[in-house]
Amino acid sequence: MKTLYDKLWEAHVVHAESDKPDSTVLLYIDRHLVHEVTSPQAFEGLKLAGRKPWRTRSILAVADHNVPTTNRKNGISDPTSQLQIETLDQNCDELGITEFKMNDLRQGIVHVIGPEQGATLPGMTVVCGDSHTSTHGAFACLAFGIGTSEVEHVLATQCLVAKKSKSMQVLVEGVLGKGVTAKDIALNIIGKIGTAGGTGYAIEFAGNAIRSLSMEGRMTLCNMAIEAGARAGMIAVDDTTIDYIKGRPFAPKGQMWESAVNYWRTLKSDEGAVFDCVVTVNAAEISPQVTWGTSPEMVTSIEGSVPDPESIFDLSKRNDVESALKYMGIKPNTPIQAIYLDKIFIGSCTNSRIEDLREAASILKGKRIADNIKLAIVVPGSGLVKSQAEQEGLDQIFRAAGFEWREPGCSMCLAMNDDKLLPGERCASTSNRNFEGRQGPGGRTHLVSPAMAAAAAVAGHFVDVRLIH
Amino acid sequence: MKKFTDCDGLAVPLDRSNVDTDAIIPKQFLKSIKRSGFGQNLFDEWRFLDTGEPGKENLHRKLNPDFVLNFPRYQGARILVTRDNFGCGSSREHAPWALQDYGFEVIIAPSFADIFFNNCFKIGLLPIVLDSKVVEKLIAQIQATEGYRLAINLEAQTVTTPTKECYHFDVDSFRKHCLINGLDEIGLTLQHTDKIKLFEQKRQSEQPWLFI
Numbered sequence: 259m260k261t262l263y264d265k266l267w268e269a270h271v272v273h274a275e276s277d278k279p280d281s282t283v284l285l286y287i288d289r290h291l292v293h294e295v296t297s298p299q300a301f302e303g304l305k306l307a308g309r310k311p312w313r314t315r316s317i318l319a320v321a322d323h324n325v326p327t328t329n330r331k332n333g334i335s336d337p338t339s340q341l342q343i344e345t346l347d348q349n350c351d352e353l354g355i356t357e358f359k360m361n362d363l364r365q366g367i368v369h370v371i372g373p374e375q376g377a378t379l380p381g382m383t384v385v386c387g388d389s390h391t392s393t394h395g396a397f398a399c400l401a402f403g404i405g406t407s408e409v410e411h412v413l414a415t416q417c418l419v420a421k422k423s424k425s426m427q428v429l430v431e432g433v434l435g436k437g438v439t440a441k442d443i444a445l446n447i448i449g450k451i452g453t454a455g456g457t458g459y460a461i462e463f464a465g466n467a468i469r470s471l472s473m474e475g476r477m478t479l480c481n482m483a484i485e486a487g488a489r490a491g492m493i494a495v496d497d498t499t500i501d502y503i504k505g506r507p508f509a510p511k512g513q514m515w516e517s518a519v520n521y522w523r524t525l526k527s528d529e530g531a532v533f534d535c536v537v538t539v540n541a542a543e544i545s546p547q548v549t550w551g552t553s554p555e556m557v558t559s560i561e562g563s564v565p566d567p568e569s570i571f572d573l574s575k576r577n578d579v580e581s582a583l584k585y586m587g588i589k590p591n592t593p594i595q596a597i598y599l600d601k602i603f604i605g606s607c608t609n610s611r612i613e614d615l616r617e618a619a620s621i622l623k624g625k626r627i628a629d630n631i632k633l634a635i636v637v638p639g640s641g642l643v644k645s646q647a648e649q650e651g652l653d654q655i656f657r658a659a660g661f662e663w664r665e666p667g668c669s670m671c672l673a674m675n676d677d678k679l680l681p682g683e684r685c686a687s688t689s690n691r692n693f694e695g696r697q698g699p700g701g702r703t704h705l706v707s708p709a710m711a712a713a714a715a716v717a718g719h720f721v722d723v724r725l726i727h
Numbered sequence: 728m729k730k731f732t733d734c735d736g737l738a739v740p741l742d743r744s745n746v747d748t749d750a751i752i753p754k755q756f757l758k759s760i761k762r763s764g765f766g767q768n769l770f771d772e773w774r775f776l777d778t779g780e781p782g783k784e785n786l787h788r789k790l791n792p793d794f795v796l797n798f799p800r801y802q803g804a805r806i807l808v809t810r811d812n813f814g815c816g817s818s819r820e821h822a823p824w825a826l827q828d829y830g831f832e833v834i835i836a837p838s839f840a841d842i843f844f845n846n847c848f849k850i851g852l853l854p855i856v857l858d859s860k861v862v863e864k865l866i867a868q869i870q871a872t873e874g875y876r877l878a879i880n881l882e883a884q885t886v887t888t889p890t891k892e893c894y895h896f897d898v899d900s901f902r903k904h905c906l907i908n909g910l911d912e913i914g915l916t917l918q919h920t921d922k923i924k925l926f927e928q929k930r931q932s933e934q935p936w937l938f939i
């Protein structure tokens with residue numbers, strides 16, 4: 259009786275130091291995604307050692323973190339960003355690596371384009387120098403983020419030195435309420451187990467609420483597994499998975515498609531497989547979630563209020579809450595719905611896929627953003643998502659509501675380009691991290707779903723999207 | 728990789744949990760395509776009162792006198808003692824690079840984020856997990872005693888305090904071996920080239936769609 263994680267792990271072990279279950283192993287890597295921020299030093303290291311990439315065709319590269327989301331025709335104004343992107347272009351050209359360059363329609367956030375292209379397939383090991391690589395686990399992949407030394411290691415050897423994690427099953431049963439999304443499930447789980455709750459674990463999400471999610475929703479959930487501290491998040495293969503992959507450019511076709519599907523159908527935990535830890539969640543009890551602090555675990559529901567440090571017994575916890583509230587500029591006990599916003603950001607590898615944009619647009623249709631909102635932007639996850647949205651007329655809805663319609667990239671998720679918060683500004687963001695300074699020095703981030711961000715844009719403060727739906 | 732020899736150094740307490748990689752090295756500094764020079768912007772938003780930009784000279788910037796790393800008594804510290812879940816957030820190896828470049832050789836905490844923990848070993852920075860009660864005690868002792876030093880012996884896997892209290896820590900034997908000998912992991916893996924090739928051929932025949 260094996261878990262999905264056991265199956266994925268065992269299928270990739272090239273060499274094990276010992277027979278023990280916690281042995282150090284060489285793990286074979288099927289897909290290596292590369293972006294401009296964490297790769298230059300790896301390519302340089304490779305060159306200095308006189309090495310070449312082991313299997314160039316396993317690599318797919320794209321620039322996403324630094325790219326501007328406006329006026330691309332004018333190039334990149336920041337010379338350091340430009341140099342980083344040029345370095346990626348050069349490295350890929352020199353080594354014959356497939357790269358979607360900045361003005362390619364297929365360019366976008368690395369974790370959006372992998373699945374979109376069918377470059378992420380069930381049963382693969384997928385790595386990238388980026389922690390949110392866990393996203394790809396939605397396809398029953400073993401997918402995780404690595405550091406730059408490991409990027410170089412995978413380039414040179416197609417393998418990683420790794421040790422198996424413990425396994426955790428997060429069982430989400432029941433029916434999600436209307437207006438409640440995968441993002442709310444993710445934040446709810448992190449609120450429950452904490453940002454370190456998954457440390458040392460690979461999480462499998464299961465249960466009927468998970469099976470009812472679209473691939474977009476599953477990607478949102480696995481994307482946030484890293485915010486729960488887990489190395490990887492994953493979901494078993496079912497028809498939803500297979501339907502999504504069919505016909506995508508990198509996916510197998512014809513006879514090969516049939517054999518692939520046969521194998522993919524085995525990628526689930528066996529009945530009775532044992533996990534090191536099981537967490538259960540009742541989907542029906544989840545309300546739309548909003549973070550109030552500087553860590554994703556500092557989260558509550560839209561009906562809730564910000565905590566009062568005075569009522570927290572544990573001294574170090576109390577300190578954390580106090581300093582978070584100070585940074586966020588919120589008084590203890592403030593109701594979430596009384597928090598007013600300056601900016602709205604819909605985007606990031608968590609929530610920038612077509613379904614996310616549809617959800618937000620459905621709330622915004624025929625409405626305008628509130629006067630106190632200084633800027634509201636939509637940054638589609640890829641050029642293809644953008645053009646799909648335009649075909650559906652979503653861009654018109656966003657524009658008419660007062661949103662700016664941008665070019666794809668990471669944008670204000672981490673503010674490495676020009677899109678950032680000014681000190682003290684407060685933002686409802688569909689991204690994944692509310693760390694201090696994440697969206698710009700002194701900026702204040704509240705994480706929410708796309709629907710909640712759209713509703714907040716209209717009201718000017720947080721509101722319960724279920725009352726609008 | 729840098730060889731890790733024993734470390735006997737000044738310790739500094741960073742009394743916070745969930746210190747994330749954005750705090751360790753803010754993203755504006757990730758635009759560098761080099762591996763070195765990140766130390767001057769370690770904890771930039773906490774260490775300085777103004778906003779740091781790449782290329783800005785630290786000499787002319789205003790230090791935050793309330794941030795522990797800026798206290799005169801902790802100058803030259805080589806060991807950082809901190810709380811739970813240190814290094815959470817992004818996979819950026821720039822975070823361990825910055826800590827090492829600043830002068831740290833050892834980080835002690837009750838727990839670390841997975842990717843950060845992994846990354847440290849790749850560059851010869853030693854992350855040590857000690858029980859949270861022990862860390863609590865160490866932080867209190869460091870704060871109370873000026874010039875407090877810790878001695879780390881990787882071979883024996885021990886942390887020793889000035890009063891000769893000795894704490895054992897666990898470390899994976901393969902990682903320990905690589906650290907002590909400063910081994911190049913890629914070189915080690917390439918000793919298995921034949922095995923990798925064999926594995927790859929088998930995989931290609933069984934799952935050809937992975938190789939299109």
Ligand code: SF4
Nearest residue numbers: 390606607668671672
């Ligand atoms: S969108 Fe944000 S979290 Fe996702 S890869 Fe880009 S910077 Fe990282």
